[in-house]
Amino acid sequence: xxxxxxxxNILDEAALRGADFAEVYDExxxxxxxxxxxxxxxxxxxxxxxxxxxxxxxxxxxYYGYTNQRTEAALSGxxxxxxxxxxxxxxxxxxxxxxxxxxxxxxxxxxTGLPSDKKMEPLRRAIRAGxxxxxxxxxxxxxxxxxxxxxQIANTEGLFVQDTRVKxxxxxxAYAQSGDDIQNGYYGPGAMRGxxxxxxxxxxxxxxxxxxxxxxxxxSEPCPGGQMSVVVDNGFGGLVFHEACGHSLEATVIAKNAxxxxxxxxxxxxxxxxxLVDDGSLANEWGSLHVDDEGTPTQKxxxxxxxxxxxxxxxxxNGMRAGLAPTGSSRRQxxxxxxxxxxxxxxxxxxxxxxxxxxxxxERGLFVKAIxxxxxxxxxxxxxxxxxxxxxxxxxxxxxxxxxATLIGNGGTVLKNVDxxxxxxxxxxxxxxxxxxxxxxxxxxxxxxxxxxTVGGIKS
Amino acid sequence: MINTFIQEFxxxxxxxxxxxxxxxxxxxxxxxxxxxxxAPESNFESEVTGCYVQGEYQGKSGYIYVEDFSKDLxxxxxxxxxxxxxxxxxxxxxxxxxxxxxxxxxxxxxxxTLAERLIQAEKExxxxxxxxxxxxxxxxxxxxxxxxxxxxxGGHMEDEIKYAFFDLRVEAKKxxxxxxxxxxxxxxxxxxxxxxxxxxxxxxxxxxxxAAQPIKTGTYPVIxxxxxxxxxxxxxxxxxxxxxxxxxxxKLAGKKGEKIASSIVSLVEDxxxxxxANQRSFDDEGTPTSRxxxxKDxxxxxxxxNQEEAKKxxCESTGNGFKESCRSxxxxxxxxxxxxxxxxxxxxxxxxxxDGLYIxxxxxMFAGADPVSGKFSLISKGYRIxxxxxxxxxxxxxxxxxxxxxxxxxxxxxxxxxxxxxxxGMIIAPSIxxxxxxxxxx
Numbered sequence: 018x019x020x021x022x023x024x025x026n027i028l029d030e031a032a033l034r035g036a037d038f039a040e041v042y043d044e045x046x047x048x049x050x051x052x053x054x055x056x057x058x059x060x061x062x063x064x065x066x067x068x069x070x071x072x073x074x075x076x077x078x079x080y081y082g083y084t085n086q087r088t089e090a091a092l093s094g095x096x097x098x099x100x101x102x103x104x105x106x107x108x109x110x111x112x113x114x115x116x117x118x119x120x121x122x123x124x125x126x127x128x129t130g131l132p133s134d135k136k137m138e139p140l141r142r143a144i145r146a147g148x149x150x151x152x153x154x155x156x157x158x159x160x161x162x163x164x165x166x167x168x169q170i171a172n173t174e175g176l177f178v179q180d181t182r183v184k185x186x187x188x189x190x191a192y193a194q195s196g197d198d199i200q201n202g203y204y205g206p207g208a209m210r211g212x213x214x215x216x217x218x219x220x221x222x223x224x225x226x227x228x229x230x231x232x233x234x235x236x237s238e239p240c241p242g243g244q245m246s247v248v249v250d251n252g253f254g255g256l257v258f259h260e261a262c263g264h265s266l267e268a269t270v271i272a273k274n275a276x277x278x279x280x281x282x283x284x285x286x287x288x289x290x291x292x293l294v295d296d297g298s299l300a301n302e303w304g305s306l307h308v309d310d311e312g313t314p315t316q317k318x319x320x321x322x323x324x325x326x327x328x329x330x331x332x333x334x335n336g337m338r339a340g341l342a343p344t345g346s347s348r349r350q351x352x353x354x355x356x357x358x359x360x361x362x363x364x365x366x367x368x369x370x371x372x373x374x375x376x377x378x379x380e381r382g383l384f385v386k387a388i389x390x391x392x393x394x395x396x397x398x399x400x401x402x403x404x405x406x407x408x409x410x411x412x413x414x415x416x417x418x419x420x421x422a423t424l425i426g427n428g429g430t431v432l433k434n435v436d437x438x439x440x441x442x443x444x445x446x447x448x449x450x451x452x453x454x455x456x457x458x459x460x461x462x463x464x465x466x467x468x469x470x471t472v473g474g475i476k477s
Numbered sequence: 478m479i480n481t482f483i484q485e486f487x488x489x490x491x492x493x494x495x496x497x498x499x500x501x502x503x504x505x506x507x508x509x510x511x512x513x514x515x516a517p518e519s520n521f522e523s524e525v526t527g528c529y530v531q532g533e534y535q536g537k538s539g540y541i542y543v544e545d546f547s548k549d550l551x552x553x554x555x556x557x558x559x560x561x562x563x564x565x566x567x568x569x570x571x572x573x574x575x576x577x578x579x580x581x582x583x584x585x586x587x588x589x590t591l592a593e594r595l596i597q598a599e600k601e602x603x604x605x606x607x608x609x610x611x612x613x614x615x616x617x618x619x620x621x622x623x624x625x626x627x628x629x630x631g632g633h634m635e636d637e638i639k640y641a642f643f644d645l646r647v648e649a650k651k652x653x654x655x656x657x658x659x660x661x662x663x664x665x666x667x668x669x670x671x672x673x674x675x676x677x678x679x680x681x682x683x684x685x686x687x688a689a690q691p692i693k694t695g696t697y698p699v700i701x702x703x704x705x706x707x708x709x710x711x712x713x714x715x716x717x718x719x720x721x722x723x724x725x726x727x728k729l730a731g732k733k734g735e736k737i738a739s740s741i742v743s744l745v746e747d748x749x750x751x752x753x754a755n756q757r758s759f760d761d762e763g764t765p766t767s768r769x770x771x772x773k774d775x776x777x778x779x780x781x782x783n784q785e786e787a788k789k790x791x792c793e794s795t796g797n798g799f800k801e802s803c804r805s806x807x808x809x810x811x812x813x814x815x816x817x818x819x820x821x822x823x824x825x826x827x828x829x830x831x832d833g834l835y836i837x838x839x840x841x842m843f844a845g846a847d848p849v850s851g852k853f854s855l856i857s858k859g860y861r862i863x864x865x866x867x868x869x870x871x872x873x874x875x876x877x878x879x880x881x882x883x884x885x886x887x888x889x890x891x892x893x894x895x896x897x898x899x900x901x902g903m904i905i906a907p908s909i910x911x912x913x914x915x916x917x918x919x
Contacts (some may be wrong), residue, residue, distance in 0.1 A: 021902070024715050045545070051564065056723070057566045058564050058565050058566055059724075060565075060805065060806055061540075061561045061564050061565050062542065062560050062804055062805055062806075063540075063541050063542070063558075063560070064541055064542030064543065064544075064804045065543060065544060065550065065554075066521065066542075066544050066804075067544045067545035068525060068544060077518075078518050078520075079516065079518065079519035079520075079522050080519070080520060081519065081520070081522075082521070082522045082523055083523045083525065084523060084525060085525045085526060085527070085544045085545065086523050086524070086526075087545075095524075095543070097793070098522055099520065099522055102589065133560050133563065133564055136530075137564065156724075156725060156726075175524065192726075193850075196852070197728070199725075199726070199849050199850060200850065201847075201849065224843075240876065242694045242877075242915070242916075242917025242918075243694050243917060243919075251770070270613075273611075273613055274611075275613040275648060277655070279880075283805070325692045341840065353523065353525065355519070360552070364573070385905075388881070389844040390841070390843060390844030390847075391841055391844055392840050392841040392844075393846075394657055396613055396646075396648050396655050396657045397656060397657055398653045399840075399856065400754055400856075401840055401841040401845065401855070401856035402844065402845075403841060403844040403845040403854065407811060420886070421852055421854055421877065422854070422878070423845050423854035423855065425839070425856040425874075425875055425877050426873075429555065450843070464734065471691070471873060471874075471875070471917065473854045473855075473856065473874075473875025473877060473917040474620065474854070474875075474915070474917050475693075475852060475854055475877045475878075475915055
């Protein structure tokens with residue numbers, strides 16, 4: 018880590034050269050990712066990423082530079098390059114406060130301290146359980162990710178914090194084959210914990226779940242296309258709202274009036290039964306951090322409460338541009354990205370209906386049990402996501418398994434079309450890819466029904 | 478800095494029974510600028526050196542990635558390398574390195590010059606299409622990657638590539654309806670980027686989409702725009718790679734010599750392709766690169782190999798041992814991949830099609846297309862084509878099919894070549910006319 022003295026010299030240099038605001042983000046990260054199948058260890062990436070990002074603001078503009086050279090000469094050179102067109106200024110920076118240090122709990126078991134065999138055990142157990150699930154499972158592809166990240170953040174307003182984030186995840190992919198048809202399923206449990214996590218979850222059950230999905234999809238019919246009711250299962254189904262409205266509530270698009278939800282604070286944008294939360298402070302969750310990547314403590318942000326838009330997710334720069342206060346939402350993959358407002362753990366709060374009731378009340382529709390991923394254009398609100406395991410709902414019953422469905426819609430419309438919310442809330446883990454890189458996120462919800470959506474099928 | 482690290486780490490590793498060391502180093506320099514409403518809003522500048530170290534321990538190959546070159550981390554790094562070697566199943570490999578010096582000394586364009594070009598392009602596009610509300614995103618930048626591979630036997634190869642990109646998202650608005658258009662374009666340098674015409678084209682497209690409506694679910698002949706084809710090829714090229722075949726995840730396995738695509742198309746990889754932004758003389762393992770016809774007149778001619786996969790099949794690497802990122806071990810990727818064949822203007826393709834759809838944009842491909850089975854189902858927008866002419870715009874539909882069936886049904890290629898891609902390969906493709914795809918809408 019950079020010394021306090023060196024950080025102060027960099028901030029002084031930035032202030033002297035005209036910046037209105039300057040920030041130093043100093044990161045060291047150990048990342049180990051091992052991908053194995055039942056046959057072989059395909060890849061084992063072991064690496065240390067280490068570098069410094071310097072961000073400055075001047076008249077609402079942002080200047081960002083990064084390097085892995087940690088010398089004062091290199092960092093000061095970067096400040097000089099970035100500020101060469103800036104008018105010299107008089108900003109007097111605040112002295113750094115006493116460093117606030119956030120750490121993981123005492124019971125965290127770091128992967129770096131484990132013998133190799135012990136570290137790989139969850140991965141081997143998952144592969145074994147998946148292969149044993151069924152003869153049609155021809156391949157298990159399992160990735161074990163262990164990350165230990167230490168960041169130090171300081172700025173010209175006197176903020177000075179250090180945060181340690183330890184994450185572990187087991188991404189389990191299962192492939193089922195019949196003839197030359199190969200289909201897959203996945204399950205990817207993860208947490209803001211060390212390897213003690215694997216004592217808390219049933220790795221074999223997770224692997225069997227991935228294998229079960231693959232087998233169901235393999236024996237599914239092509240999904241018909243058209244308009245219908247859609248019931249999304251609890252858990253990672255919450256990704257629908259991550260795409261449908263989450264990204265459109267990030268300050269990056271709000272500050273540019275490039276979101277369908279601009280200017281709608283306090284207005285009703287969803288049906289009464291929709292409450293949407295983003296909470297980066299949830300203990301031990303995959304999408305959590307102690308402080309965001311600008312050093313603001315994470316918090317529970319109720320974005321939509323009973324259908325009313327309450328707040329956006331705000332980072333410092335776009336908050337300044339839009340006149341909004343930061344919400345502890347600013348994130349970046351690493352020092353190679355400038356931070357912007359992103360989601361952490363985003364979920365629809367539980368409602369009152371029972372899952373079975375929701376299915377029973379649906380005459381014709383699609384039951385989406387597994388979701389792969391999606392994207393959105395915030396300006397229009399048009400979003401899409403691709404599904405895994407799905408079933409037709411006919412006369413209030415789950416019937417034929419179908420595959421290949423892509424759900425499309427418009428965020429504002431879908432939020433208003435949520436007509437049933439279950440009481441079976443669950444939160445799952447995934448990744449989100451956007452402007453400030455690939456980030457670990459949580460997505461959750463209870464079982465939810467959307468009265469009408471376009472289902473993109475593969476059968477006309 | 479890096480030379481000292483290589484020398485000192487070699488000594489330390491040798492004294493810990495690690496031999497056959499190889500250092501793959503990437504020095505990456507980047508600049509970029511974002512412009513918003515006629516003025517720059519953010520500048521970016523960076524310089525990072527990463528090193529991927531490979532070595533042999535107890536007959537097995539281990540590797541680590543390093544960004545902090547301090548000597549006090551060596552002990553941990555050597556332990557990591559040994560751990561990876563014992564975990565991985567790959568036998569120790571030594572790539573014989575030849576000498577390759579690189580005279581290229583590329584320079585990055587000044588950010589102010591980039592900003593001025595964006596501002597000018599924005600102005601022209603807004604003048605031409607007053608229906609445009611604003612450019613939500615308008616960014617341009619350049620990257621220089623200097624690659625060097627060194628081993629502990631004196632081998633040293635060096636190469637450098639430079640490329641430029643711009644990325645834009647234009648918003649049009651009318652009577653409460655909002656539509657957007659845009660995308661990313663790459664070239665060898667910022668000078669070669671035709672920013673102004675792309676900005677004007679995107680502006681026209683955003684305005685053109687304002688009246689868009691879904692259409693009836695059914696099967697339609699479709700022209701897919703160049704950007705859609707580039708993205709798809711970038712995803713499905715992995716099926717032509719030996720690693721995918723050895724993982725039992727390629728539909729093309731065992732099909733060498735067979736007709737896998739329409740006889741009017743060929744697929745060529747050319748490391749020295751004029752204008753290709755990934756001009757490499759050797760791959761990330763030090764194997765010389767060369768021009769290859771992967772598909773010739775619809776017939777699958779060959780698969781692509783790196784050293785590890787070539788060994789499995791008892792053949793030579795095809796010079797396609799490229800890394801997805803500096804930190805990963807070499808996989809199988811391409812330099813500059815081009816979809817070739819006799820081309821026609823877009824108007825001619827539309828005339829040939831008669832009635833159908835011209836799809837200008839598909840989103841969500843990373844999740845909506847499955848590289849293993851070939852199936853895709855993607856949110857799309859574009860135009861209805863009636864009697865060979867544009868007849869109203871279309872949105873909120875999905876276009877679905879199977880990539881491997883689709884390439885058999887290519888009826889024509891446009892002449893509107895676009896280059897897209899990234900560090901694991903550049904893809905150069907035109908719009909294509911496909912006999913039929915499944916469309917879901919109303």
